[in-house]
Amino acid sequence: MAIYLHDTLRGEKVLFEPYKEGEVTMYLCGPTVYNYAHIGNARPAVVFDLLARLLRRSYKLTYARNITDVDDKINQAAIDTGKSIDEITAEYILAYNDDMAALGVLPPDVEPRATEHIPEMVAMIGTLVDKGFAYEAEGHVLFDVSSDPDYGKLSKRDLREMIAGARIEVAPYKRSAQDFVLWKPSTPELPGWESPWGRGRPGWHIECSAMAEKHLGKTIDIHSGGQDLVFPHHENELAQSTCAHDGAPFARYWVHNGFLSIDSTKMSKSLGNVLLVHDMIGKLPGELIRLALLGAHYRQPLDWTDAALEGARSMLDRLYGAIRGIELSDAERAAADPPAAVIEALEDDLNSPKALAELFNHARALNKSTDNDERKKLAAEILAAGDLLGILQMDAETWFAGTSDNDLSADDIELLLMQREEARANRDFAAADAIRDKLGDAGIAIEDSPTGARWRRSG
Numbered sequence: 173m174a175i176y177l178h179d180t181l182r183g184e185k186v187l188f189e190p191y192k193e194g195e196v197t198m199y200l201c202g203p204t205v206y207n208y209a210h211i212g213n214a215r216p217a218v219v220f221d222l223l224a225r226l227l228r229r230s231y232k233l234t235y236a237r238n239i240t241d242v243d244d245k246i247n248q249a250a251i252d253t254g255k256s257i258d259e260i261t262a263e264y265i266l267a268y269n270d271d272m273a274a275l276g277v278l279p280p281d282v283e284p285r286a287t288e289h290i291p292e293m294v295a296m297i298g299t300l301v302d303k304g305f306a307y308e309a310e311g312h313v314l315f316d317v318s319s320d321p322d323y324g325k326l327s328k329r330d331l332r333e334m335i336a337g338a339r340i341e342v343a344p345y346k347r348s349a350q351d352f353v354l355w356k357p358s359t360p361e362l363p364g365w366e367s368p369w370g371r372g373r374p375g376w377h378i379e380c381s382a383m384a385e386k387h388l389g390k391t392i393d394i395h396s397g398g399q400d401l402v403f404p405h406h407e408n409e410l411a412q413s414t415c416a417h418d419g420a421p422f423a424r425y426w427v428h429n430g431f432l433s434i435d436s437t438k439m440s441k442s443l444g445n446v447l448l449v450h451d452m453i454g455k456l457p458g459e460l461i462r463l464a465l466l467g468a469h470y471r472q473p474l475d476w477t478d479a480a481l482e483g484a485r486s487m488l489d490r491l492y493g494a495i496r497g498i499e500l501s502d503a504e505r506a507a508a509d510p511p512a513a514v515i516e517a518l519e520d521d522l523n524s525p526k527a528l529a530e531l532f533n534h535a536r537a538l539n540k541s542t543d544n545d546e547r548k549k550l551a552a553e554i555l556a557a558g559d560l561l562g563i564l565q566m567d568a569e570t571w572f573a574g575t576s577d578n579d580l581s582a583d584d585i586e587l588l589l590m591q592r593e594e595a596r597a598n599r600d601f602a603a604a605d606a607i608r609d610k611l612g613d614a615g616i617a618i619e620d621s622p623t624g625a626r627w628r629r630s631g
């Protein structure tokens with residue numbers, strides 16, 4: 173067991189070694205709960221769920237994925253909808269967890285909410301002020317980036333160039349355009365908490381630094397998130413935590429997923445191409461969406477197209493087709509491990525496309541084999557890989573019965589197949605062929621196998 177991960181800070185793939193032997197801590201920046209998650213937001217949730225599953229094979233993992241439930245976007249949503257902030261956040265926290273569960277994302281060990289960690293944030297901001305890394309100005313507290321010689325290290329930005337290139341209007345209370353908000357004042361209508369700097373609310377970055385420390389400690393093993401978070405969010409988290417903790421390393425490995433586009437186009441509200449997971453799961457099996465998300469390596473861009481979805485559907489057809497009809501006891505299932513090649517691929521910087529290719533090799537071997545014991549062993553290993561990848565969680569018959577909006581039900585198809593068998597037994601090949609054609613027209617492909625005819629929806 174040796175896991176390799178690409179670390180954004182070092183800029184290369186490195187051997188993963190946890191801080192404490194046998195134990196791993198991982199933090200993922202979770203959703204800001206003011207609307208439904210889109211398919212891009214689902215990518216980190218699914219990718220790091222897979223990493224969590226892999227890590228749990230070898231380590232005692234504590235995985236924290238936070239909920240940002242105080243944010244200006246939430247305040248705006250409350251104004252726009254007339255709902256209370258609590259109503260909005262409660263609704264979208266539930267929806268997020270339901271939607272991610274439909275994609276096979278297991279609940280993290282801790283799901284800290286920002287509003288429940290205000291004292292920890294205030295304490296950390298106080299420490300940063302006391303140590304000279306932050307200053308108060310007009311009810312705001314700002315992080316002074318010039319006080320941190322390492323600022324820019326994660327996103328490989330040079331602070332002097334950033335300052336020289338700054339075109340943004342600098343707020344009058346900031347010493348430098350790059351200084352970022354740790355605390356800001358709230359008006360009476362806005363959510364706010366008492367603090368040494370008056371009634372106010374935290375900035376986004378300090379939320380994660382405070383929650384990560386509270387639940388995972390000063391030095392965490394893996395900090396994860398989407399690539400867009402590297403700057404400024406993670407750069408700022410890194411600065412805050414390291415400076416508050418006298419230089420103690422914040423995250424030993426920074427892991428970031430690439431971006432998802434739709435038909436080669438950036439997803440955006442103005443283009444009207446935002447795909448919400450909430451809508452998709454009513455139309456497509458969650459496993460299919462999950463597999464399409466894992467079809468590309470997590471660091472690569474992923475283009476979401478009909479072809480990618482069809483590809484995922486046919487992969488699941490092939491896998492379910494291979495294990496279909498093989499009866500396994502619970503003990504036989506529990507005893508099986510995923511194929512070693514699948515694990516090796518995942519341990520090599522979470523190479524899910526390679527892991528899937530290895531799984532298909534296994535399915536191919538199963539299809540070829542006529543030895544019953546070997547078939548059972550291969551099927552059990554495929555199912556164990558399914559458990560690790562978060563796919564193949566339904567009965568094969570259920571998969572084949574439900575993946576098409578085709579008119580023929582599974583029962584109809586089984587009946588036609590029986591009639592075809594009878595016709596063949598009576599050497600009435602014209603009738604048998606007619607049934608095959610009828611099924612073919614309805615998008616049902618038939619494969620004759622040593623154990624009888626099998627069908628799958630191919631349309």
Ligand code: AMP
Nearest residue numbers: 204212213215216397398399430431432
């Ligand atoms: P946000 O709610 O915008 O903070 O995003 C939540 C998570 O989704 C972050 O980890 C983002 O990096 C990630 N994310 C947002 N959009 C995309 C996208 N199009 N592709 C991949 N990840 C995304």
Ligand code: ZN
Nearest residue numbers: 201380405409
């Ligand atoms: Zn964060």
